[in-house]
Amino acid sequence: MATEGAKSFARRDKLLEIESKVRVWWDEKDVFKAEPGEKPPQPGEKFFGNFPFPYMNGFLHLGHAFSLSKLEFAAAYHRLRGANVLLPFAFHCTGMPIKASADKLAREIQIFGDPPVFPHEVVEEEPISKEESDSNKGANVVPDKFKGKKSKAASKSSGQMFQWEIMRSFGLSDSDISKFQNPYEWLKFFPPLAVEDLKAFGLGCDWRRSFVTTDMNPFFDSFVKWQMRKLKSMGKIVKDMRYTIYSPLDGQPCADHDRATGEGVQPQEYTIIKMEVVPPFPAKMGVLEGKKVFLAAATLRPETMYGQTNCWVLPDGKYGAFEINDTEVFILTERAALNLAYQKLSCVPDKPTCLVELTGYDLIGLPVRSPLSFNEIIYALPMLTILTDKGTGIVTSVPSDAPDDYMALHDLKAKPAFRAKFGVKDEWVPFEIVPIIDIPEFGDRAAEKVCLDLKIKSQNEKDKLAEAKRLVYLRGFTEGIMTVGEYAGRKVQEAKPLIRTKLIETGQAIIYSEPEKKVMSRSGDECVVALTDQWYITYGEPEWKKLSEECLSNMNLYSDETRHGFEHTLGWLNQWACSRSFGLGTRIPWDEEFLVESLSDSTIYMAYYTGAHLLQNGDMYGKSAVLVKPAHMTDDVWEFLFCGGPYPKSSDIASSVLNKMKQEFEYWYPFDLRVSGKDLIQNHLTFCIYNHTAIMSKDHWPRGFRCNGHIMLNSEKMSKSTGNFRTLRQAIEEFSADATRFSLADAGDGVDDANFVFETANTAILRLTKEIAWMEEILAAESSLSTGPPSTYADRVFENEINIAIKMTEKNYQDYMFREALKTGFYDLQTARDEYRFSCGNGGMNRDLVWRFMDVQTRLITPFCPHYSEFVWRELLKKDSFVVKAGWPTADSPDLKLKSANKYLQDSIVLMRKLLNKQILGSKANSTVTPILLHQKVK
Missing domain, CATH: 1.10.730.10 (Isoleucyl-tRNA Synthetase; Domain 1)
Structure with a gap:
C-alpha cells in the first residue's frame, strides 16, 4: 500500500493497476486501429476527429489534455455507439522555439563549460558583441557576460532559468544534456515521451499514423512542398513588400507561434505628419543646422489636421533626432525610430542613427510649420499623459475634435502656474480652437461639448476622457461632415483616405506602422514592424475569402461565440508571411534560402493522416518505409490522392498501395471534428478553412470545429x-x-x-x-x-x-x-x-x-x-x-409522469423527516410524538 505521511494511496494505486492491465488488453487486440470500410460510409457510420498537433519542446500538460479530452470523449462516444472511428495524433516541431532553446543551451555551454559551472553570483558586464550576437542569431542568448562576482543569481536576476536547468527538470542527466545543442535531438526525445503519456491517458489513438513535422520526416516534408507548390501555381503565394511583426534578434518575421507574448497582435498603421521645425534651432540642436528637421507626429486621423493649434510632447519623455535620409531628420522616440529603420526609413538599414539625444523639455516652445494647419506657426507644448510606448511620442493637437487635446489646452489656459512650471510663454498657447467637422447633436466643437456634458475638469480624468473620445471619434467618423479644406461638404469617412493619400503624395506625411501591443519573441526580443520583401499567402483575396465563408457557413461550430470569432477573423485576415529564415521546417521548394513558416505547414495535414501508416510503416520519422520511398511521392501522386487528379501512370508505387491510400482518403475525409483552444481561431483554424477550400473539392471541406477556453x-x-x-x-x-x-x-x-x-x-x-x-x-x-x-x-x-x-x-x-x-x-x-x-x-x-x-x-x-x-x-x-x-x-x-410522481414522493419524505426531526427536538419530556412510518416499501 502506497502512503505519504498519514495519507493512503491504495485506491489510486488500484486504479493505476487496473489501467496498466487494461492497456495490455487493448494493445493485444489493436482496439483503436482504424481501417476504412469497403464502401463509402453513410452518415454516422464513421467519425474522423483530430487535434492540432502540440509543439514538442517539452512535456504535454493539463492544458493540452483539456482540449484533447473534448476530442477523446467525442471519439469514444462515437466508437461506443458503433461508428468506425479514426483518431490520429502527430507532433509539431516546425518553427523557432526548439532551435532557439538549442542555441540558448549552446551559448550557456560556451560561457560556463560542459557541464556548466554556473556562478552563485553574477554581475552585469559589457553587452555581447555584435559578432557574438550574429553567431547566435535567433538563440535565447544570455544577455550579459558572467564572471562570478557578487550580485543576484543569474537565473533569478534574469527572471528565467538557464536552459541547462530546464533540461535537468525534464529528468535528463548532465551527461545527456549537451546533445540537445543539436535541435534534432529534441525531435527524438519528446515525441516518444508524449506517446507514452497519451497511452497512459488512455487516448483511443491509431498510433500507426503518427508523424513529426520538419524535414526529419521526408514524407511529410514532401507533402508540405507539394502543398506550397500547388498554392503558388494557383497564384495564392506571392512575393511582396508588406508590413509584418518582426524580431530584430531573430532577423525574421515573428508569427503567432514564434511569440512569447502578443499572440494575435497585428501591425497598426499610422500617418506620420512631418511638422517642420522653424530655424534657428536651440543650442542643443545646433548639430542639426542645415538639415530639414521635423517633429514626427503619428496620427490615426489625418483628416483632422486642419484643426491643429499646437503639438504635444511629454516633458520627461526621452526623444532623439534621428537621420531618416540624407536631408531629413525626425525628432521622435527611439522605439519609433527603430520601427522606422526596419521600414526602410533610416540612413543605415535596420539601425536608427541618432544625431542628438533630447528630452521633452528641450522641445517645449519649438515653432513648427505643420501640413494643413490654418495657423502658419504652431508650438510644441507640454502634455503629461502622452505614452512613449505608443506612436512616436509627438502628438498633434486638434482641440475641436479631440477631448484629450481640449482638456490639456484648457489646463494650460486656465493655470498660469502650470505654464510657468514648464516655461511656456503666453504667446505660444492658442486661445481659440479651429472648428473643422460638423457632427449631428455635437456641432462643430464636439470635443468641447462632450467634455462639458461629462463635466470633465482636467486632462487627468482618464476614464471620463476615454468615454468622451469614444463618443466623438465614433460619431465623427460615421456621421461627421468636413466643413473646411478641399473636401468641405464630404463625409469624414470619404474624405479621410483622400486627405491621407494627398499628404503622402506631396511629401508632407509618411506611412508608419508598429505593433498594436507589445510583442515579445520566444528569443526574448521585443518585436517591431518591418517592411519585408518575402513570400506571402494571399489570405483575404475576395474570391478565396468568399469560398472560406461558404465553408464556414456549412460547419458545425457548437457555439455562437466561436462562429463570431471566425467571422471576425475572416473580416480582417490579410496576406500572411509564410517564409522564415531561422528555425526548423521544410524548405520553400522554389526558394530554399527560406523555410515554410510553422503555421503554414499545418493547414491541411489532417489529410496526411489518412495514408501516413502506409507511407511510414508505423515509424513517426518515416525512416522505416517499406512500400513507398520518399522520392516516389511526386506532385502527381499527391494530386491523385487528395485532389482528384489523374492516376499517376509513371509512378514507382505499386498500384495496390496507391489505390489503398486513395481509398483511405476518400473514406475518412472530410474530417468530422477538429478540437482546439479558441486562441487558434485567429490563425491556424482559419488557415485550415482557407487552404481546404483552395486545394480540395467541396465534399472534402471540414465539417466541424469545437473550440474551448483555457484550463x-x-x-x-x-x-x-x-x-x-x-x-x-x-x-x-x-x-x-x-x-x-x-x-x-x-x-x-x-x-x-x-x-x-x-x-x-x-x-x-x-x-x-x-x-x-x-x-x-x-x-x-x-x-x-x-x-x-x-x-x-x-x-x-x-x-x-x-x-x-x-x-x-x-x-x-x-x-x-x-x-x-x-x-x-x-x-x-x-x-x-x-x-x-x-x-x-x-x-x-x-x-x-x-x-x-x-x-x-x-x-x-x-x-x-x-x-x-x-x-x-x-x-x-x-x-x-x-x-x-x-x-x-x-x-x-x-415515463415522465412516473418521474414527477416519484419526485413528489421523495420531496414529501424529506419534508416529513424534517418535520419529525423538528418535532422531536422541540418536544417536551412529557410530549408524545406520533410515529410516522418513513421507510415502508411502497408496492
Whole structure:
C-alpha cells in the first residue's frame, strides 16, 4: 500500500493497476486501429476527429489534455455507439522555439563549460558583441557576460532559468544534456515521451499514423512542398513588400507561434505628419543646422489636421533626432525610430542613427510649420499623459475634435502656474480652437461639448476622457461632415483616405506602422514592424475569402461565440508571411534560402493522416518505409490522392498501395471534428478553412470545429512560475488516468475558461473504487437478490431512471456537452441507484435490474473512464467483447409522469423527516410524538 505521511494511496494505486492491465488488453487486440470500410460510409457510420498537433519542446500538460479530452470523449462516444472511428495524433516541431532553446543551451555551454559551472553570483558586464550576437542569431542568448562576482543569481536576476536547468527538470542527466545543442535531438526525445503519456491517458489513438513535422520526416516534408507548390501555381503565394511583426534578434518575421507574448497582435498603421521645425534651432540642436528637421507626429486621423493649434510632447519623455535620409531628420522616440529603420526609413538599414539625444523639455516652445494647419506657426507644448510606448511620442493637437487635446489646452489656459512650471510663454498657447467637422447633436466643437456634458475638469480624468473620445471619434467618423479644406461638404469617412493619400503624395506625411501591443519573441526580443520583401499567402483575396465563408457557413461550430470569432477573423485576415529564415521546417521548394513558416505547414495535414501508416510503416520519422520511398511521392501522386487528379501512370508505387491510400482518403475525409483552444481561431483554424477550400473539392471541406477556453487549476491560472501547474504525466501519477479524465469532463464545456479541480479528481478516485467494491459485493451475494421481472414501484422508478439516463446522456454526448453527460450518465444515475437501494435494501433489489444498471452505468461512463469501464465489463460482468465498442444501450421511452410522481414522493419524505426531526427536538419530556412510518416499501 502506497502512503505519504498519514495519507493512503491504495485506491489510486488500484486504479493505476487496473489501467496498466487494461492497456495490455487493448494493445493485444489493436482496439483503436482504424481501417476504412469497403464502401463509402453513410452518415454516422464513421467519425474522423483530430487535434492540432502540440509543439514538442517539452512535456504535454493539463492544458493540452483539456482540449484533447473534448476530442477523446467525442471519439469514444462515437466508437461506443458503433461508428468506425479514426483518431490520429502527430507532433509539431516546425518553427523557432526548439532551435532557439538549442542555441540558448549552446551559448550557456560556451560561457560556463560542459557541464556548466554556473556562478552563485553574477554581475552585469559589457553587452555581447555584435559578432557574438550574429553567431547566435535567433538563440535565447544570455544577455550579459558572467564572471562570478557578487550580485543576484543569474537565473533569478534574469527572471528565467538557464536552459541547462530546464533540461535537468525534464529528468535528463548532465551527461545527456549537451546533445540537445543539436535541435534534432529534441525531435527524438519528446515525441516518444508524449506517446507514452497519451497511452497512459488512455487516448483511443491509431498510433500507426503518427508523424513529426520538419524535414526529419521526408514524407511529410514532401507533402508540405507539394502543398506550397500547388498554392503558388494557383497564384495564392506571392512575393511582396508588406508590413509584418518582426524580431530584430531573430532577423525574421515573428508569427503567432514564434511569440512569447502578443499572440494575435497585428501591425497598426499610422500617418506620420512631418511638422517642420522653424530655424534657428536651440543650442542643443545646433548639430542639426542645415538639415530639414521635423517633429514626427503619428496620427490615426489625418483628416483632422486642419484643426491643429499646437503639438504635444511629454516633458520627461526621452526623444532623439534621428537621420531618416540624407536631408531629413525626425525628432521622435527611439522605439519609433527603430520601427522606422526596419521600414526602410533610416540612413543605415535596420539601425536608427541618432544625431542628438533630447528630452521633452528641450522641445517645449519649438515653432513648427505643420501640413494643413490654418495657423502658419504652431508650438510644441507640454502634455503629461502622452505614452512613449505608443506612436512616436509627438502628438498633434486638434482641440475641436479631440477631448484629450481640449482638456490639456484648457489646463494650460486656465493655470498660469502650470505654464510657468514648464516655461511656456503666453504667446505660444492658442486661445481659440479651429472648428473643422460638423457632427449631428455635437456641432462643430464636439470635443468641447462632450467634455462639458461629462463635466470633465482636467486632462487627468482618464476614464471620463476615454468615454468622451469614444463618443466623438465614433460619431465623427460615421456621421461627421468636413466643413473646411478641399473636401468641405464630404463625409469624414470619404474624405479621410483622400486627405491621407494627398499628404503622402506631396511629401508632407509618411506611412508608419508598429505593433498594436507589445510583442515579445520566444528569443526574448521585443518585436517591431518591418517592411519585408518575402513570400506571402494571399489570405483575404475576395474570391478565396468568399469560398472560406461558404465553408464556414456549412460547419458545425457548437457555439455562437466561436462562429463570431471566425467571422471576425475572416473580416480582417490579410496576406500572411509564410517564409522564415531561422528555425526548423521544410524548405520553400522554389526558394530554399527560406523555410515554410510553422503555421503554414499545418493547414491541411489532417489529410496526411489518412495514408501516413502506409507511407511510414508505423515509424513517426518515416525512416522505416517499406512500400513507398520518399522520392516516389511526386506532385502527381499527391494530386491523385487528395485532389482528384489523374492516376499517376509513371509512378514507382505499386498500384495496390496507391489505390489503398486513395481509398483511405476518400473514406475518412472530410474530417468530422477538429478540437482546439479558441486562441487558434485567429490563425491556424482559419488557415485550415482557407487552404481546404483552395486545394480540395467541396465534399472534402471540414465539417466541424469545437473550440474551448483555457484550463485553470483549482480556480487559479495554470502557471509554471507560481507552481500551479501539472504535466499530463504528473496528473496521471497523482490521480490516475481515469480520475484525471473524470475531472477534465467536469471542468466545463463552453468557450470560457474551465476549471480542473483536484478535489474532483480525488473524489473520482473514491467513487470509482467504491463502485467496484459495491459491484463485487453485489455479485458475490447475487443469489440474495429478488428474481423475476421488475414489478414493484421502486423497480419501476429505477428502471425509468435508467431509461432517462440513457436518453439524456446520449443527447449530451451528441451535443458534445460532456459535463452534462457526466451529470446525467453518472451522478444522476448513481443517485437513482442509491435511492433504489435505500427503498429496497440490498436483498430486495431486482437481480435483472441491478445487472442492467451495472451494464448501462459502465457503458455511459466509458468515454470518460475507459480503463475502469473495461475492467468492470470484462472482469466483473464477464463480457467477452470490449466495452469501448459495446454499442449504446437501448432504452424504452421514459415515463415522465412516473418521474414527477416519484419526485413528489421523495420531496414529501424529506419534508416529513424534517418535520419529525423538528418535532422531536422541540418536544417536551412529557410530549408524545406520533410515529410516522418513513421507510415502508411502497408496492
